Amino acid sequence: MHLLIESIGFGVASGAVLSLGAVGFTLQFGISNLLNVTYGALMSLGAFLGLFLLGHGLNIWLAMVLGGLMIGASSVAFSRGLISPLTRRGLRPFSLVIVSVSAGIVLEYLIVVVAGPATQSYGNLSGATLRFWDFTLTSSQVIILVIAVALMLGLHLLLTRTQLGRAMRATSSNRTLAQSCGIATSRVSDLAWLISGTFCGMAGIALAITTESFDFTLGSLFLIPMIAAAVLGGVGQPYGAMVGGLVVGIATEVSAAYWSPAYESVIAFAILILMLLVRPRGLFGSGSARRLLA
């Protein structure tokens, strides 16, 4: 029983990071209808940017925010520079997936060219180990958890209380209709990419904080669990992604504890494939169901 609770605790901690990444991913899908596989490489880039900022003496949490914003800006550039022109050229969704996979590969190997293929580390940032009830977490895990919750709360407020948020939801659900209502959809898109890209970058840095060492493949390793979380919750649904991240995180940790750590990624793969084949609109998806049919 203790093992179960402890692994649930780990699951919540890793789930928080997965949720962060999944929310960003799902926002991008919502606004652009694209399964953006480059997301993984952008997370890796975030981790390396964090390393760079850390090396220049910046506090890790500030580095996380700053690095996140830099990835946010990169994401806007990515969508404006690559995705929009290609979509306008009439590339089918499948070709766009290939493009995003290729862009991801290019970005990852650019990282190798600049920073080398060797593994890197942020050093030991874990901080004190905290124990309460049966949970065992490091203080940095807790801080990340708090940051993730705060960000998602902020996103919730943005989406529901602000005009921008309403515009984003409108553009997400029906772009042409939103345009005819006078919403500046391309500005809204840019902002959505900025926000989701920031989540992406922060998720990448959070991953780097919580793993002992990482290399340019960091993002790719965690991308599938994040996509699994996003699909589980219903692609395009940020709240679904939050829940999905927790579910995937806990499922992964529990299976690693009871079954074998080597298979933990298989759980996420299985969830993703199952959802895509059996219920592509996810647990909470509804209106977006139409987008999923061939």
Next chain:
Amino acid sequence: MTGLEFYGVVLLVYLGTDLLAAWGLNLEFGVTGVANLAYIVVIAAGAYTYAVLTLGPDTSFGGFQQYVAGLHLPFALAVVAAAVVGAVVGVVIGVTGLKRIRQDYQAMVMLVISLMAATVVGADTGFLGGQSGLSLIPNPFSGLSAGVGDWAYVGMVAFACVVGYLVMRRFTGGPMGRALRAVRDDEHAAAAMGVSVVKMRLLSQAVGGAFGGVSGALLVAFIGGWSPGAWAYVETLALLTAIIVGGLGNDFGVSLGTFVITVLLLQGVQFLPEIRAHTGLTEALGWIVLGSLTIAFLAVRPQGVFRERRPRYHISDPAADEGGGAGTAMTPPV
């Protein structure tokens, strides 16, 4: 045999096996329109099948590798088995793709299948050697002296390619090729014409899988070892780039594309001097060029350098061409 000569042998063997794989993937994707991003899995399946069937118990001295079977079968039989396993795995993957979901979701499913296979095999050391893989896989020509054996291998691969090409033409050319392309171009219209889309897709993945299986077997018998590192999901991307750049559905274009991408680009860059002890730089550059090429071609020239060409039929009897008026005129049939 000089180092350069041996390098030439290596390139030729890689070219031959890559051609077989590219033809298989082209049949699936270029001709039939099946978005199989998990193609590398059938190549791996063929390689492991060959390894498992030809490794005898004597290679497990000290127990440093464990695997299934260990049958020490002859070369030809093992290659045929690899083809069969490749076909079966191809069909299994194909069945997951039959569910009609959006094409990009389907691509995602294939990608995940590829990753899942690598993870499952890489995790469990008892099965297929796990992350360290299998080694000491026997080369059929190991009895011959080094130089002769190597060139004999090249000859065999070349023979396999010739046979493979002739078999391939049976599917990509003629009425079968036409039916497969109809499924690619518009599967609903094809179904409405009485073409069984399911049969066509699975057929292309069975044959494509067989080609991949043979490719994997021939490669592994030469290299002597095989592990998950050799079949990461990006390898399918490399093949995909080759056939996109060369020209989807064009047998010649695909062959040329394979030569350029997998030999010149990915192997050839190993030749470049390593710059300031930056290990892995040339490999990284290779992948950067590859990814950029894929994006560029998909954006600007998705049909590839050599676009698909369809046969032109002419009627020798001039009487049949009467009545040709403006293109849109329609008169009742006689």
Next chain:
Amino acid sequence: MTPTGTSESSGRSSDQGPLPLLRVTDLVKHYGGVRAVDGVTFDVSPGTIAGVIGPNGAGKSTVLTVMSGFSPATSGRIEFDGVDITREPTDRRARRGLVRTFQIARVFEGLTALENLMVAVPHQRSRTARGLLLGKRFWGPEEDEIVAQAHQLMSTFGMADKANERAGNLSGGQRRAVEIMRVLMTRPKMLLVDEPMAGLNPRLVRQLEDVLVALRERGLTVLIIEHELDTVERICSEVLVMAWGKIIARGEMAELRTRREVQDAYVVG
């Protein structure tokens, strides 16, 4: 078409003429909460052209979609040539001779126009295992015959010069012609045609009408959905009027035009 009240579910009635080629009974199709087709029953006799008209959203295209197998019926029965095909997949129905066209003409863009026609011929030897094994020696002669047939058909449609043209490069009207020709190559017993006149100029409309009539003389059965009411009046022997998923009237076009409920349906629906 036989009125629903007197149709028999089995056996022949000597005073009712030939057995219907197509018989649809209580067809229902739901999409989510919407009853797109809400209990439709009708027959089509062989060698006739039947028309289906009605305002947009009446469910006409949905009936066609379900009849051709692209979408499963929620309930009801479809019998073709005496066989219950309700659960059969599209390609199976097509091989039985029930073939459809699409609202926007669909051609195989990567193939030439001629090849579009060639690929439609059913039961080709080249597509069997033996054919793959034995190669050109086995199916060569059959292929030549198909080429000749296809050329012949294209000539009679006046498009012989476009035979080797890539179908993707053809204009809208040419694509429609290729689609019709391709469908004819399947040697159909019955055609389900979905608004074929859409986007065609009056001259082409007349020519397509003549083609359909000529085909009917040779025994083909047609069910046509059309908005061009003049066309329907000219070529259809019986017409169904659909609105809100149901058949609200049936008879001859000229007579239906005068009926109140038909006029109302168009105004409201």
